[in-house]
Amino acid sequence: xxxxxxxxxxxxxxxxxxxxxxxxxxxxxxxxxxxxxxxxxxxxxxxxxxxxxxxxxxxxxxxxxxxxxxxxxxxxxxxxxxxxxxxxxxxxxxxxxxxxxxxxxxxxxxxxxxxxxxxxxxxxxxxxxxxxxxxxxxxxxxxxxxxxxxxxxxxxxxxxxxxxxxxxxxxxx
Amino acid sequence: xxxxxxxxxxxxxxxxxxxxxxxxxxxxxxxxxxxxxxxxxxxxxxxxxxxxxxxxxxxxxxxxxxxxxxxxxxxxxxxxxxxxxxxxxxxxxxxxxxxxxxxxxxxxxxxxxxxxxxxxxxxxxxxxxxxxxxxxxxxxxxxxxxxxxxxxxxxxxxxxxxxxxxxxxxxxx
Numbered sequence: 642x643x644x645x646x647x648x649x650x651x652x653x654x655x656x657x658x659x660x661x662x663x664x665x666x667x668x669x670x671x672x673x674x675x676x677x678x679x680x681x682x683x684x685x686x687x688x689x690x691x692x693x694x695x696x697x698x699x700x701x702x703x704x705x706x707x708x709x710x711x712x713x714x715x716x717x718x719x720x721x722x723x724x725x726x727x728x729x730x731x732x733x734x735x736x737x738x739x740x741x742x743x744x745x746x747x748x749x750x751x752x753x754x755x756x757x758x759x760x761x762x763x764x765x766x767x768x769x770x771x772x773x774x775x776x777x778x779x780x781x782x783x784x785x786x787x788x789x790x791x792x793x794x795x796x797x798x799x800x801x802x803x804x805x806x807x808x809x810x811x812x813x814x
Numbered sequence: 815x816x817x818x819x820x821x822x823x824x825x826x827x828x829x830x831x832x833x834x835x836x837x838x839x840x841x842x843x844x845x846x847x848x849x850x851x852x853x854x855x856x857x858x859x860x861x862x863x864x865x866x867x868x869x870x871x872x873x874x875x876x877x878x879x880x881x882x883x884x885x886x887x888x889x890x891x892x893x894x895x896x897x898x899x900x901x902x903x904x905x906x907x908x909x910x911x912x913x914x915x916x917x918x919x920x921x922x923x924x925x926x927x928x929x930x931x932x933x934x935x936x937x938x939x940x941x942x943x944x945x946x947x948x949x950x951x952x953x954x955x956x957x958x959x960x961x962x963x964x965x966x967x968x969x970x971x972x973x974x975x976x977x978x979x980x981x982x983x984x985x986x987x
Binding site: 644652653655656657659661662664666667671673674675676678698699700701702703704706708711742743744745746747748749750751752753754755777789790792793795797798799800801803804807808810811812813 | 817825826828829830832834835837839840844846847848849851871872873874875876877879881884915916917918919920921922923924925926927928950962963965966968970971972973974976977980981983984985986
């Protein structure tokens with residue numbers, strides 16, 4: 642698909658930034674706002690027949706949601722290092738991390754690419770790292786079978802968490 | 815969780831808007847950028863043992879992605895009306911629409927709530943509606959079993975599409 646960028650203008654810079662792109666696709670000129678967000682990690686933390694999920698107040702929906710641990714990849718971190726840090730900060734475990742899947746959360750207008758890891762051999766961390774100041778997280782152990790049910794019952798309302806749980810639960814061996 | 819909004823300031827208005835919220839949670843004051851995006855619909859279009867997916871150039875990742883048909887709920891539309899319109903615009907079918915799941919795409923910073931429908935009894939539309947000017951969409955019929963494989967192979971890189979396909983394929987009866 643022949644795409645030519647005509648202009649790209651930053652309209653806001655912050656933890657989440659916004660730019661306005663003008664580009665031509667198949668000769669048609671299109672203008673579009675693009676949310677610029679750092680790549681991120683999500684972790685499916687597996688403890689026997691259970692997952693360790695978190696509940697967290699989310700300002701955007703103004704709700705407390707049940708989600709997998711996740712967060713931005715900070716400057717200089719590899720995805721694996723970010724996943725280990727988020728596990729420490731959000732659930733207080735170390736584990737063996739295996740890359741599983743990668744996905745865009747909202748590719749229609751947002752650059753965020755999330756690297757999903759599966760964490761096993763979980764070990765509780767004695768001295769927890771300080772959490773990001775906007776986090777208000779409670780870790781919850783949920784049986785995998787119960788987590789799958791919550792994907793259908795509406796108890797889980799986060800697309801990445803549903804994708805992660807169902808991808809793991811229905812993975813062809 | 816006691817949350818008090820201190821201030822909320824629009825910093826950009828457009829098809830995607832951005833605001834900066836200052837709020838206190840458990841007494842701690844937090845500042846956060848929030849992306850404001852209209853609620854949306856996604857459609858799992860089922861034709862026998864196949865799904866009708868679309869490929870579309872996405873500016874944010876600068877890639878052509880394989881996704882379910884989806885789009886914003888326009889002013890005055892119900893989710894069902896939006897789903898019918900998007901099916902017309904993006905794949906050129908009508909169908910029987912059943913609400914399936916609802917999810918936030920990026921609840922950490924984005925207000926978008928997507929209503930997922932399952933569409934069956936598909937009928938091709940003779941005279942297609944004009945598409946949004948930024949769309950460059952090719953409909954593709956993919957066997958459900960092949961679509962599930964693509965969720966694991968990396969051929970599908972969109973979280974909502976992976977969540978939708980796996981939720982449908984592994985739905986407990």
